[in-house]
Amino acid sequence: MSKKMKIMVIGDAMIPGKDFESAAKKYLSDYVEEIITGDWENNWDNLQRRRLEVEKKGPEIEEVVPLIKEKGQDVSMLFGLFVPISKETFNYLPKVKIIGVSRAGLENVNVKEATQRGVLVFNVQGRNAEAVSDFAIGLLLAECRNIARAHYAIKNGQWRKEFSNSDWIPELKGKTVGIIGFGYIGRLVAKKLSGFEVRRLVYDPYVSEEEIRECGCIPVDKETLFKESDFITLHARLTEENKNLVGKYEISLMKPTAYIINTARAGLIDKEALIEALKTKRIAGAALDVFWEEPIPSDSELLELDNVTLTSHLAGTTKEALTRSPELLMEDVKKFIEGQKARFIVNPEVLENQEFKKWLEGVKK
Known part of the structure; x- marks a missing residue:
């Protein structure tokens, strides 16, 4: 006994x-x-x-x-x-x-x-891997198709049809999605995206190229991912080494029609670089579920932008x-x-x- x-x-x-x-x-x-x-x-x-x-x-x-x-x-x-x-x-x-x-x-x-x-x-x-992977794809769609903005407009008496990205609102089929971080969540995102018939690039220096290819994805270096992706979704853990992984340089490599989605940790992105890119429309948009300060301050510049979708750290819940x-x-x-x-x-x-x-x-x- x-x-x-x-x-x-x-x-x-x-x-x-x-x-x-x-x-x-x-x-x-x-x-x-x-x-x-x-x-x-x-x-x-x-x-x-x-x-x-x-x-x-x-x-x-x-x-x-x-x-x-x-x-x-x-x-x-x-x-x-x-x-x-x-x-x-x-x-x-x-x-x-x-x-x-x-x-x-x-x-x-x-x-x-x-x-x-x-x-x-x-x-x-992986306790919330299914939840976060679902949410990341939901944010991707919400941002590029203006779902949250249209909802907000209707609730406020507007029948809005024009948006910041009206000239290049995308369909997913045939697009390239870059996945940064290929742990359990990143792999689920890749799996769920396969039904959209997208090309999937992966950057994760800790995962072998063979493993990435076995999942039907293409292993690439960081620069290639930022240059070629129409959407970039972050699924890496935050460490001292990868803090501000997405900085001014990385954003400069992105297409002007590209979007970035973050359901991981805010510190993976250089806040000032992202805000500047959104303000100047250097990129098409962003969708964020995590922030450098939570709750997000009432004077945050993010609240003034029309090309970002914000949610209150809900992805894993x-x-x-x-x-x-x-x-x-x-x-x-x-x-x-x-x-x-x-x-x-x-x-x-x-x-x-x-x-x-x-x-x-x-x-x-």
Whole structure:
């Protein structure tokens, strides 16, 4: 019989703690004697503000969650979504061996500290991939076909027929779409676009040309993608290396009839370069679901432009993406404990930690 342990689940306004608790009961009941359940931030607006700051600056900017301070002493596993797990947090979790977040991003977890302390970290890759890939294509169509602008005009008493791109409103068939970043989301976008009969270019220096070709796409360098694409859609993770990946130079390579779509991270684009290109109509338009400051400031120049479609960071938010992710996380942890291949381990070097090995053996007995 396995050793029973205490676990803690901390949800928020996006995925409440009770949903993590249900998933834990479904998959980990054989290993758990107590589930401590709570929430980090229950106000939606506050959550968006706080999580964005954590994504920019790391978990160290937040105070340790009170529930962790109060009840973390005997917790072996901690699960959540956006809950900040800083270096100091580990001081209140002396027995923790597994930490899991039901998202792909790890900005809210100090993974380096976890690794040094022999704590195995899990995340969930692709939890919202279907949602984001759907949304990216939706934004592409909305921008080039003026769907949102026509809706807004009708709601305000106008029957609008003339738009910034009226001289070259495109059909997708026969066009070239450039995909930057060819992880799970980028590949789904490519797959879904195949039905539109478009030529698909891919730039991702971390994916082999063979893999890209196997998906029916054409591997190219960055310059070629910007020069030849009618649409460019971003699906890369934001790192120090690719910050401002789309800058003044890259935009200068684009066709004047081309569009750029961003459902990834705002920092991939040089804000000033993009605004200038839109103002001068250097490019046809843009569609953005992510911003350099959220909510977008009321004095932002983007609000004055007629060739940009804006949405409020909605791409990954569907019922399925939210309800699915805690179960994906708990299921993967269960597989790991039971000796099966786990998909979502972030720091596998911890598996060689002697203390961790001893703990895992105790759990399995």
